[in-house]
Amino acid sequence: MAEFIKQSLLFPVIQSIHLIGLTMMVGTIVLVDLRLLGIGVCRHKAVDLASGLARWTRAGLITVLVTGPIMLYSDLPRYLSNPAFLLKMVLLVVALAAHFTLHRSTVRTGTNQKLAAVLSLILWSSVVLAGRAIADFDVRPY
């Protein structure tokens, strides 16, 4: 099963769905972060913008958390020996933790806006960078 996914067209299809999911999740989070920094959508308050987009942020999160493990499963030895992938997993945990704690409370209460926004932008950008780097840091031929 893993071999089939890895070798067939299913992998790029799943990868594309992963990209769509991350666009939905990171794209909506970035809009809220920019709003916290006073850029972009000034019509709504950050809390209203965030709740309006929440369904799509969640859908994006679910999408990446489903497609990601499928891709991981298709070639465990490759990913587990890939430093970019391992770094990405660490960054992902940190980004999610920060999102559901600091970011959420900032959006709701309006405190630490600049800090939470900048932290969120840096963390999610790092996750994306690490994800893109996976293809360039393979340790062994696969």
Next chain:
Amino acid sequence: MSRIIAETTWGYPIVGALHVLAMALFGGAVLAQHIRVVQSADVRWIRRIGMTLVVITGALVFASGAVGYYGSTSFRIKMALLVLLALNAIVASRWSEHRLNSVIALALWVAVIFASRGIAFF
């Protein structure tokens, strides 16, 4: 510039990652306006900056010779989809913007992502 990308360890992944980040920025703005959470005018500059970065980083990747796009059928499909998107936008702005325009736009953008991924294959 394309030599920096092609010949250093970091050039290609960084430009590629910026391409994906710009896509997320642009995509987030486009999504937000099509689901009517924000208005097109609110995110105008985010859209423009995002699209500019996507096109520049995309052009850099192709110029570095990493992927041959001139002969790619998928690339042509992608261009056709972008034309359809432009037509959809024109229809929406000249007559009234119907919900169907938003559904079509989002579906076309999803297709663009698949077509972009396909360039490496056909």
